[in-house]
Amino acid sequence: MKSKYKPFLAICLCFGLAGCDTYTAAPYGVSVGNDVILKHFAPANVTVRPFTEASDPSMLCRLVGPIHLPGNVTPQAYITKALFDELELAGLTSGSGPAVTLTGRIDKFSFDSMFEEGSWNLAITVVSSNGAKLSVSNKYDFAASFVGDAACHNVSDALEPAVQALIRKLVSDPGFAALLKTQAQAGPGNV
Numbered sequence: 001m002k003s004k005y006k007p008f009l010a011i012c013l014c015f016g017l018a019g020c021d022t023y024t025a026a027p028y029g030v031s032v033g034n035d036v037i038l039k040h041f042a043p044a045n046v047t048v049r050p051f052t053e054a055s056d057p058s059m060l061c062r063l064v065g066p067i068h069l070p071g072n073v074t075p076q077a078y079i080t081k082a083l084f085d086e087l088e089l090a091g092l093t094s095g096s097g098p099a100v101t102l103t104g105r106i107d108k109f110s111f112d113s114m115f116e117e118g119s120w121n122l123a124i125t126v127v128s129s130n131g132a133k134l135s136v137s138n139k140y141d142f143a144a145s146f147v148g149d150a151a152c153h154n155v156s157d158a159l160e161p162a163v164q165a166l167i168r169k170l171v172s173d174p175g176f177a178a179l180l181k182t183q184a185q186a187g188p189g190n191v
Contacts, residue, residue: 021065021149023156028082030089031164037171038090044180045095048084049103051076051124057109061152067111067159075109079124082163086171098182101129108137111158113151118144120155120162126170132178138166 053076059067069078083102087093108123123137140162145151170176 021152022068023061023065023152024068024070025078025156025159027070028078028085028160028163030085031168034086034164034168034171035090037168038086038092041171041177041180042091043095043097044092045097045099046087046092046180047099047101048080048087048093049101051080051104051106053106053109061111061113061155064149064152067152067156069159075106079106079109079163083126083167083170086167092180099129100180100182102179103127107135111155113144113155116144116146118142118151118154118158120158122162122166124166124170126179128179128181130179130181132175132181134170134173134175134179136166136169136173138162138169140165 053074057075061067069075073081084093104124104126106122106124108121111120112118119142120140121137122140123135125133125135127133140158142154142158142162144154
């Protein structure tokens with residue numbers, strides 16, 4: 001092999017060995033703060049159906065590697081399960097009587113890690129089977145890093161608390177109670 005190709009091969013080998021890292025977010029864990037708020041709405045019989053997504057989010061972090069969700073679930077499945085888990089812990093999924101079904105759309109699911117301060121930008125619209133609808137958004141700030149690998153680890157670590165904060169904003173909104181009313185409770189013109 002001629003010596004003029006050795007530097008080129010050495011560079012290719014370095015990139016090949018470095019590869020892309022994968023950063024996996026933690027499984028969603030319910031928030032004590034959300035549970036305290038949601039207990040005020042008990043008893044209820046709420047079902048959560050899968051959310052949809054307005055657009056396919058880019059999960060690539062700084063060209064270093066992708067952010068994966070636990071179990072390779074989609075952002076829609078992650079948000080749907082998070083909301084269900086919060087409602088279930090608060091006892092809002094096992095009530096008797098007429099059920100209310102919640103579904104919705106993820107309007108924004110993105111992160112920014114390009115500077116020392118990073119953020120998750122999340123927005124959802126929740127729709128109730130009674131016709132009520134509520135949209136909330138939240139920007140969750142976290143420390144990123146100038147170093148790509150560290151920043152991407154921080155992005156994946158910040159997803160769970162970012163979703164907890166989004167759900168807290170949803171359940172704290174005065175319009176949340178209207179989502180839980182059954183058709184009989186809502187009545188015509190009360191939604």
